Amino acid sequence: MPAAASRLTYRRPQPCDVQRLFAIYGDPQTNLFNPAGPMASLEVAQRLLDHWLKQWATQGYGWWAIARVEAPDHIIGFGGIAPMDYLTERRINLGYRFAVQAWGQGYATELGRDALKLAFETLGLPEVFGLVRPDHAASIRVLEKIGMQPFGTLDDVPGKAPSLVLRVRHPTTAFA
Template identity: 80%
Template structure:
């Protein structure tokens, strides 16, 4: 891990984050590789935020609200590790969505390192997965930088090429 000062702060999302969540998840630019497209209704943002808060309440972890250290009240994204259904199989998934203003600055890689540290050092998960659309080169590069390796494909979007699945195992776990 690089010896650099952290640039991001993370916190559990709160109900007051719904407008910022909607702004980021509703931006067509942040959904270029999302087959479902941008979020179009504030109600959808409320439902997503409610799911995240339920995850935090029942499991004690989940996606974080993310801000720059120098501007902790301005959220630039959401992400972290949380369970996700890969069709019928539940996996611990690393994911993120950043506002366009935060792109190209290495924040996804920094978030990923911090999320994997939580997943392995604190939560002691045996493995973490990443699910990415096959044409999303930037996210694939982030997963590779973080040490995730190709694991397979998931035919999760009808009529589209399968998503790529990446995996990284706990540093003390030998892959099976």
């Protein structure tokens, strides 16, 4: 069966994306499972965007600005793979956040598959991790659907249940 045509387009974030970043990350609905809650200000969005741009400059990859192919100028989310500190350990993390209007359409799964293709086929990374709150059933399903399996937990939110850590290994090293 031939692969479905991608419905999404990805690009490196740009400084002009700060307003859209804040609109998505500042929305209480997109933060239902985020213990920190919605992004507080445009300044916080600017710091996050600056961090992403620095990752692109130093790593050559990072989170993408995501749009539908038919509307490439309208960002519906941000996500992909990037180095992230899991407390004291640096891991390649797959993550995403989509505008509420983009929910329930399979975009997170499509993004996840495309991000893993980049990680394994282009970058040759040995493994990718996903960090998810234990009550976020939809994101857990997405990570499992793209081949991630339970790896452990991370006690990263004081006073809350530990986050779940899932992992997928590069197909050629999965049995090594």
